[in-house]
Amino acid sequence: MKACVIIPTLNEEKNIYKIFNKIKSTKIKLDILFIDDNSKDASQNIIKNLEKKFKYVMYIFRNSKTGIGSAHKEGIKYCYKKKYDLIITMDADGTHDPKYFKKMIAAAKYYDYVITSRFAKPGLIKDWPLLRKFITYSRHALVKIFLDISYDASGAYRCFYRNKIKLKDICAAKNNDYAFFWEITYIIKKRGYKIHEIPVQLIYRKLGKSKMKIKHIFYSLFYLFKIFIFKK
Template identity: 30%
Template sequence: MSPVAPLSSSRLVVTLCTYNERENIGKLIPQILEALPDADVLVVDDNSPDGTADVARQMGAADPRVKLLLRTKKAGLGAATLAGFQWAIDQGYDYVLNMDADFSHHPRHLRAIWGCMQMADVGIGSRYVPGGGITGWSAMRHFMSQGINWYSHVLLGAKARDCSGSFRCYRISKIRELDFTKIRSRGYAFQEEFLYRCARVGCRIVETPIVFEDRIIGQSKINVAEIVRSLRDLFLLGLDGIRDTPVTR
């Protein structure tokens, strides 16, 4: 596969969806900008009560590469991610790279994921390819993650090894082809659904290894209710895919 576009002149924005991540973003954003000095960083904050948006606003006043999209309420990770993507489209960026705001996605992997875009429309920081891994998880957390990925492969025909991670870069000209209003999930199943819809519009998907490190500061937002909703959303999406598949005779 040959490179699809030069990256040197491309506009890239890194999106961080935040809720009570004040203690993390002040340390994380400088490391992102050190790894990708030509990129901008967009903090998509769901009106965090801990003042995360205030930190982002102060950083933006000192460095114009730091932007803030402040939402009025907490409406789910998928909804916040889509809001960041739509902002990137509206602002004329060429690529959007999404990552967690809690250092579980370490900035040292950013250049490798960005480099995938020489060959791909979606570059995934993957825990499940050779060289990838996870640190700090319980056996139950490993089981749930592997189960979600298996579920995605069976129901959605996903080809990527890591379907549930959010450490990804997207070519905006391709995600423009998606109808965001048709995306069902607003929670943690969003990652699998968005990747599925990218594949449906012909996106070339490349994975590069990362080591996922469980957060040190703050609390995870995932819970049992969210897992159940995610499984339901993926099941319904799988049914939609079956209905949409043309019958050959």
């Protein structure tokens, strides 16, 4: 099986080695593809050093910050082009623990699209600040109300086999930022793919700064209303 994990980065110099070592410790044979949006810190140098030492590390350096959703789409397109069998997507900030890889890969054999859930069990984001909990739960509730999606649709930690989902369906998600995740979940569900959730404990970011700003939250809300109004 030819597998690849896609990790978008933006000023994650404090986390890159940590997430790389955690992935390496799983002893699962897979390639690692970093998609960097012109980081201003040492992220790109760290990634280059990893690429020189390990043949399974690759990178795509982009000229500007064009959005987390855009980074995921570019990484997924690359994996389809290179004919990877299995694709995993995750964040670089340390919240997504690679220890769940085996469970995700096993589930992907029986379902089309595997996503991780912060809501499937109580206490999965227990160490998060109250404000981030409020934002996360509110977004989950709104997506559920407006798009009839009960899944944890806004997380980036996902897994699927290339031969089970058409690339054109992935690319049907037009948003290039944080709304990409719930938009693609909505599209995948609408087009009849089988989705499966795996409960995961998400530890709040310990190093570096979150890239999510107030403007992202408001735009995502506006985009949600837009999809709701024009959905068919």
